[in-house]
Amino acid sequence: MTFDRDAAVAELVALLGDAAVLGSPADLSGYERGTRYGAGRAACVARPRDAREVQQVIRWARKHELRLIAQGANTGLVAAASPDDTGNQVIVSFERMRHEIDLDVHNRTVRVGAGVLLQSLNDYLQPHGLCFPIDLGANPSIGGMIAANTGGARLMKYGDVRRNLLGLEVVLADEPATHLDFMSGLRKDNSGVDLKQLFVGTSGAFGFITSAILEVHPLPQQRACALLVPSTPERALDLLRAFELKCGELLTSFEAMSKAAMECVFRFRPQIRNPFGETVPELVILVELTSAMPASMGVDLESMLETVLTELAESDDATLADALLGRAEESWQLRHAISDSLREAGKVIAFDISVRRSSIQAFRDLMIQELKQRWPHLKVCDFGHLGDGGLHLNLVWPHDCGIEPDAAVIQEIRAFVYHVLVSQFQGSFSAEHGVGPYNSAIYQRYTASNQQHIAGSLQRLLNPDGALGTVKFGP
């Protein structure tokens, strides 16, 4: 370390107060390690309370030549919020900006501090008959959700974070610690370059997100689910089309679960039984309808689902082999149990990828075939968001196969999957987790060089000295 850490920390305490700085190893440990990947050593944790204090932290850090990392709830999966091993990175935590929630009922928007947690926001909105419906397996902060542009399992109805972002406050880590106010809360505004878009999905590497205005939605008053078995996996897309045309605006989720993924659940979670009896279908679709319309409006989602299923069963095209209606909780329990069950079955090599919906079966088929040939032990236990093209192509190297895969083999498998995905299918190697140190080599490998040049120039423009963030978007 080239600086006097204790003196620097004392200076920050003098600036912002005791509660604004954490410096002891015990205090730091919860911030230094990511949920799945990423671990290092931080110089300290700074905990500003607003944009002005963020500016003070930036000026202090620049003076001491410390680099900065924004951290929300530390739930990210690409290590974008984790420090490296140098010990001269400062984690800027937004946990003291968790309580600012200001609802504008008539604008149907909410102004939130960057540190507000998704669950807290939804708890706050619920009595007003509203929600922020980005549906995730974690409880991230709003700032983190913006930096990762999270999507989730209900994207086909509600979109991603970008779609619901109507205002943003940002502080740049440049010399003047530039404060940018995009907090308009407007739905229709084309009065210039929409600069706030630059901070969405860029892993906190372009500027500190301190506040946001989000569009919120009427809370669903009804929900209906069914499990569908397409006659062949390929026909799943015909089912999707039928549901889109018949249930239109109310179609909320269309999730796919492969036979191999479900078998792991039934084996390692015996309390979850196979709803289809003895045999496990090749592919099961979880379809969900939701609506803000109360039943008093004459809309009954259960009977709507029943009507579609009856029509499909009676039609000649035989898209549907089997269907179970009205088991919302049980269905989602099965879907949500997959990730953990796979980890009990073996070493999981996880992928968060997407392809065009029309290519999803061709990609799956090719992967299953090619991976089996190359690594016979490997099981493709995929599941995902068929409705939006998102696919968790999780591969399991079974514990009970007698051989442990080493890091080189895992690297080889990853490289093979990404290569086919991007080169042959123009897919995305990071559908909803963003880019961080964990996958930035993949970014560099598969992003067109002229695009990397532009992205790098943007980063230099907004974060000129590289004082902020863990990702380099330039070549």
Place this chain on the structure above:
Amino acid sequence: MTFDRDAAVAELVALLGDAAVLGSPADLSGYERGTRYGAGRAACVARPRDAREVQQVIRWARKHELRLIAQGANTGLVAAASPDDTGNQVIVSFERMRHEIDLDVHNRTVRVGAGVLLQSLNDYLQPHGLCFPIDLGANPSIGGMIAANTGGARLMKYGDVRRNLLGLEVVLADEPATHLDFMSGLRKDNSGVDLKQLFVGTSGAFGFITSAILEVHPLPQQRACALLVPSTPERALDLLRAFELKCGELLTSFEAMSKAAMECVFRFRPQIRNPFGETVPELVILVELTSAMPASMGVDLESMLETVLTELAESDDATLADALLGRAEESWQLRHAISDSLREAGKVIAFDISVRRSSIQAFRDLMIQELKQRWPHLKVCDFGHLGDGGLHLNLVWPHDCGIEPDAAVIQEIRAFVYHVLVSQFQGSFSAEHGVGPYNSAIYQRYTASNQQHIAGSLQRLLNPDGALGTVKFGP
């Protein structure tokens, strides 16, 4: 002119063929004048057929030091596609890229050439049960819609162009004529900086848009409309909230029409009668529900509207003074007749602005009061998209008042409205028409200087020599 126009034109003809270049005054005239504002002289019109030919045009123009302007259907309202008086700007028309439409049914997306017209796209999609639902009063090209990020009257349900854009092909007007391929067609992709966002709503000043992939939507199978009279204009927002909570996903439009605007229609369009009889209400709301769900799904929009109206009429809060149900065509006819009727009533000073929905009545009230005091002849004949905060605050200086307003007075009125709008209400001076020479002075005046600096740097990065476009986003 510092160049030999005829020689340059001949060179372009030799490169791309006869049909690719228009040079005679008669041929040029339709391209040189904008729909409402903007008129000048072009060096010629280039009509490339694809991205490769756009690159050739760029190299040719740079060699001859000619500047370039992208033009779609020439329907814009801020003169962004019109040449200046120098005669050394080349209009690049996308009219020979009007026929590439490639539907991916299972991805529910369509790949289109930049010149494809909105109406042609919808004609193509209709037999497939699909549509591109951005609803406008004009028939623009898709490239133009992206450059202006158009919104329209159904934004609350379908969003703007940005929300529906899943892929983009761009050619920069830099020295190598850089070709950028963002044509993924993916719904979920956070594998880097989403650079295509930079070309949305930036008036064609950052790069040539040559192709796009759009998400398309199931064609509505049902529609129901009603005209509502809120008990006071302020209560319109309570009605909006009631409809959002009760009709949720199916609420498509919530349009407001002021008494003064409707009076002009009834006076100058006698074939359109006042549906409320003798007196004209202070404010009328046109509410529209649409749904992709056919009636066979058990959803009947007419009876749904009736249920809401009955509930509102029976409730104690007296938000609703009167309502007329089931006159979809008649209702929209009234709404669409406003613009032209105002022009018959007098000199129209038009505004395309937006504020937060929660501020819309306070802004209207203040404007009506202040404008009357300052310019007693002026009539505020506003109408707009209450559901998304968009407001056409059109002012009429009546023909029959005996005084003609001169340009200075009109300037003063404009300046006053923009000042109150932006300074007091944080509103947008251009909600859906974008920025062009017509309003770029307003952009410079009201955009924060640090934002102008960033926008200008982006423009220099992507369009380094200013070879393209009519707008300067820098300070």
